[in-house]
Amino acid sequence: MAVCHHQASFKLFTPLPPPNPKSIFRCNLSLPSRPTILTAEPEPLFTSVKAFAPATVANLGPGFDFLGCAVDGLGDFVSLTVDPQVLPGEIAISEISGDHNSKKLSKNPLWNCAGIAAIEVMKMLGVRNIGLSLSLEKGLPLGSGLGSSAASAAAAAVAVNEIFGGKLGVEELVHAGLKSEERVSGYHADNIAPALMGGFVLIQNYEPLDLLRLSFPLDKELIFVLVSPDFEAPTEIGMAHHVWNSSQAGALVAAVLQGDVARLGKALSSDKIVEPKRAPLIPGMQAVKKAAIEAGALGCTISGAGPTAVALTDNAEKGKEIGERMHSQMKWWSCSRDLSGAHRLGYNNGEELKLGLVVTLFITWPRR
Numbered sequence: 422m423a424v425c426h427h428q429a430s431f432k433l434f435t436p437l438p439p440p441n442p443k444s445i446f447r448c449n450l451s452l453p454s455r456p457t458i459l460t461a462e463p464e465p466l467f468t469s470v471k472a473f474a475p476a477t478v479a480n481l482g483p484g485f486d487f488l489g490c491a492v493d494g495l496g497d498f499v500s501l502t503v504d505p506q507v508l509p510g511e512i513a514i515s516e517i518s519g520d521h522n523s524k525k526l527s528k529n530p531l532w533n534c535a536g537i538a539a540i541e542v543m544k545m546l547g548v549r550n551i552g553l554s555l556s557l558e559k560g561l562p563l564g565s566g567l568g569s570s571a572a573s574a575a576a577a578a579v580a581v582n583e584i585f586g587g588k589l590g591v592e593e594l595v596h597a598g599l600k601s602e603e604r605v606s607g608y609h610a611d612n613i614a615p616a617l618m619g620g621f622v623l624i625q626n627y628e629p630l631d632l633l634r635l636s637f638p639l640d641k642e643l644i645f646v647l648v649s650p651d652f653e654a655p656t657e658i659g660m661a662h663h664v665w666n667s668s669q670a671g672a673l674v675a676a677v678l679q680g681d682v683a684r685l686g687k688a689l690s691s692d693k694i695v696e697p698k699r700a701p702l703i704p705g706m707q708a709v710k711k712a713a714i715e716a717g718a719l720g721c722t723i724s725g726a727g728p729t730a731v732a733l734t735d736n737a738e739k740g741k742e743i744g745e746r747m748h749s750q751m752k753w754w755s756c757s758r759d760l761s762g763a764h765r766l767g768y769n770n771g772e773e774l775k776l777g778l779v780v781t782l783f784i785t786w787p788r789r
Contacts, residue, residue, distance in 0.1 A: 462547045463585040469502040470584045474575035475619075476561055477568035478645065479611040479725035482689040482696070483669040487624040489611035492645060495567065498558040499535055499576035501584055507552025512539050512581075519559030526563075530555070534570040534601045535577035541597035542581040545589060553581065565649050566725035568612035574601035575616035591617055595632065612725065621677050638680035644740040646718070648709055648747045649729040666694050686719025686733040696723055703728040709747045716746035 476495040481488045497519075507513045514528040514536055530536025535557050543553070555577065561569040578594045598613035614632050615622040621635035637643060669691040676685035690710075700706045700723065713721040713732040717739055721732040732747065734740050 462549055463588060465503050465551060465584050466586045467503075467584050469500065470580050471498060471500045472576040472580035472583065473498050474572040474579065474616050476647075477571060477612045477615045477725075478647075478731050479566070479568060479609075480692075480695060480723070481673060482692040482720070482722040483666040483694075484611070484623075484673060485666070485692075485695050486609045486611055488621070488670065488673065489568075489615040489624075490621045491615040491619050492647070495560060495647075497535075497560050497569070497572040497576050499573065499580045500556040500558070501539075501577075501580040502554045502556075503584070504552050504554035507554055509552050510543070510549040512536060512543065512553045512555055514557065515554045516556040517559065518557070522563050523557075523559040526557070526559075532604075533557070533573075534605045535573040537601040537604050538574035538597045539577040539581045541600045542578050542589065542594070545593055545597065546581070546585055548581075548585065553584070555580075562649060564726075564728075566723060566727045566729040567647070567649070568616060568725060570606045571598060571602060571612035571616045574598040574613060577601075578617070595630075599630075623674060635674060635677045637677050641680035641682065642735050642737075643682055643685075644734045644737055646713070646732040646734070646740050646744045646747065647724060647729050648732070648744070650703065650705065666692060682733065682735040683719055689720035689722050689731075689733055690714075692722060699723055699727050703730075706730060712746045713743050716743040718743045 474496050475491045475493055477489050477491050479489040480486070481490060504513065512530050514530055514533055517523050517526050517528060517533075527533050530540060535555060539553070539555060557573055557577075559569070559573070561567050561572055563569050575594070575598055578597045582589045582594060594617050595610065595614055598617060599608070599610055602609060602613050608627075610624050610627070610630065610632065611622070614624065618632070618634050621637060623633040623635055625631040625633055669688045672691075673685060673688035676682070676688060700710075703723070706723065706728070709730050710721045710732075713730070718732040718734055721730060723729070724731040730747070732740075732743055734743055
């Protein structure tokens with residue numbers, strides 16, 4: 422989810438509603454800047470905001486570049502401030518912090534995923550007379566397969582939108598995030614869409630863009646176990662279309678809608694295109710997957726481009742056991758699957774607003 426604090430009087434933020442499943446978001450394969458949507462330049466409602474956007478698991482096994490899911494508790498923060506020292510209509514990145522090689526990231530907003538998304542939202546809003554200062558706090562490792570660039574882009578897009586009153590809808594923010602993703606990690610929406618929309622998202626078409634949010638039954642329990650080694654995995658691998666992966670992706674979608682966790686785990690583990698080529702590039706991946714299945718996981722695969730591995734179960738205690746079996750020396754944090762996507766941080770009677778349902782365990786294992 423993405424959330425924001427601000428210095429003006431606070432109103433509780435309502436998460437962005439999912440788009441109508443029949444809606445089509447149109448874009449070109451080489452994305453131009455979106456035209457200005459508002460007729461009049463908006464005034465900022467707050468002097469500063471802070472937004473959070475979650476990690477995402479893309480592909481989900483057979484769904485290469487067209488399936489993704491948001492997970493709560495892990496993600497990036499963006500702080501945004503109205504800054505008279507910044508030229509009107511421009512944005513400056515004042516600071517990038519975090520423990521995950523964040524110093525590698527550029528402070529040039531034209532070459533930073535958060536900066537690119539923020540600029541696109543400013544263009545859509547027609548902001549010309551206000552300068553903004555952005556601070557990025559990386560909570561996700563770079564190149565981890567957890568949608569690190571998408572989390573930064575989603576948080577930045579939401580922050581800019583919210584500081585001017587939340588005038589744009591989720592579809593416009595997805596377009597802004599796609600502009601960023603195209604520049605820094607490739608043209609794909611399986612991270613940025615769930616980061617903004619929350620839950621499971623299916624990209625039915627890219628030209629024109631057509632996104633469907635899949636609703637997992639709320640009375641069912643679903644647990645991901647994420648295991649991430651301390652290195653970045655190669656991501657450029659050519660792919661072909663195959664009947665097998667298509668059928669398994671269809672089964673996965675049906676399992677999400679029916680709340681059939683066993684079938685979801687089976688489909689998650691069925692990829693015969695991407696995983697066989699990427700797994701050998703991730704030291705220990707095969708052993709981690711074997712350990713997960715032997716410990717009772719319903720399925721296990723690579724998260725996005727890797728190197729993070731994701732295992733599936735329907736029991737939180739079993740999830741802890743699976744995580745321990747996947748690697749004995751690890752760190753784990755308990756968190757929930759994100760159902761709302763990126764939104765502004767809210768407080769209700771002094772307590773932070775938290776949304777989500779599914780418990781997730783995040784584990785790291787050392788470089789080999």
